Amino acid sequence: GAVVSQHPSRVICKSGTSVKIECRSLDFQATTMFWYRQFPKKSLMLMATSNEGSKATYEQGVEKDKFLINHASLTLSTLTVTSAHPEDSSFYICSARDGTGRYEQYFGPGTRLTVT
């Protein structure tokens, strides 16, 4: 099956710094990528959707200036958490969809962000 990787798997950063998380589709071209956030014992919350070469579409309530998303190629999307605060600590998961029309999303292994 299709494989999506994320890097890093865990990151600890100080409050006020920025953190970049990478999401790669390894064996297919991802026309659309998605970024989710998951709080403990909660479901996944969609943050934004990005199409290659276009600006990301953010869900209501998600600050686009705080969570910068870049989808520069068909295999790579990045999420940058700017000026991180402890409340940004969470589990971030990306997923990717190819252009076959099956509307199946393949998920990465997630990144645990801890802001101290």
Place this chain on the structure above:
Amino acid sequence: KQEVTQIPAALSVPEGENLVLNCSFTDSAIYNLQWFRQDPGKGLTSLLLIQSSQREQTSGRLNASLDKSSGRSTLYIAASQPGDSATYLCAAYSTGANSKLTFGKGITLSVRP
């Protein structure tokens, strides 16, 4: 707006039991419905995807069914094993202008040896 519900939130069964996990969704205009498994601190593993035109999908000991008209899906696990202990999430992929995957909160399954 699509809403996906999974009840109960947690389930504990003895090893060997056959079990059914339920999922309901409010909007039947979907492309597909997916079942995922999530282990603690890990990402999602896709188990089964049922296209809107299909009624069920099978993979090994797992069988997922879809009834769009009633807004329900079930995941059947045969002969449960302790290794099946995890959180199971269902997600419906809505059609339309705001097409996206909407997740339920998941069912945490514990299979006792």
